[in-house]
Amino acid sequence: MPPEILSTSTLLVCDLFDVTRSRIRENGVEYYREIIVHPGSAVIVPYFEDGTIALVSQYRHPAGKPLLELPAGSIDPGESAEECASREVREEVGVKAGSLEFLTEFYVSPGFLSEKMTVFLATELTHDPADGDDDEFIDVVRMPLAEAAQLARSGRLCDAKTMLGVLLAETRATR
DSSP states (O other), X not given: OOOEEEEEEEEEEOSSOEEEEEEEEETTEEEEEEEEEOOOEEEEEEBOTTSEEEEEEEEETTTTEEEEEOOEEEOOTTOOHXXXXXXXXXHHHOEEEEEEEEEEEEESOTTTBOOEEEEEEEEEEEXXXXXXXXXXXXXXXEEEHHHHHHHHHHTXXXXXXXXXXXXXXXXXXXX
8 A cells, every 4th residue: 555645735945846854654663754845857868970979067066066967957848858958958068969869867866855866868969059048057078988888887977867968878889
């Protein structure tokens, strides 16, 4: 029998997410869970014809340093994961994807965060920049996919979505 949600209240409303607290009954036991409610996000592996991919370097305050990551962003209201991926790759890398191939989707940290990330391989890329967010200061880094995969395997890429996306893209690209 699934747990019964007895009540849910919103503790905090932010621009990007909300924080809620739910009272739950399961097997006769009542407990609380605080959840960060996030709309989900899209992650893009921009794969160029020359075998390189684009990563972005940006300062990440929780990590306290810049991280090398795949381009990604939160899904806007009314937007699909595919639409978000198309928008984000233009904003962060300055290219339009002629093709988006679904690679996987996963929950980031399902113990307290509802965010589900959807990962796409973007190909048939053409120059088509779009304005990004005012608070994003991004440097685009191009490198061979094989080199990025080696960085992922060696632990020198420390962002989980990037490690997973790069390794899945490497599997697709070598088929």
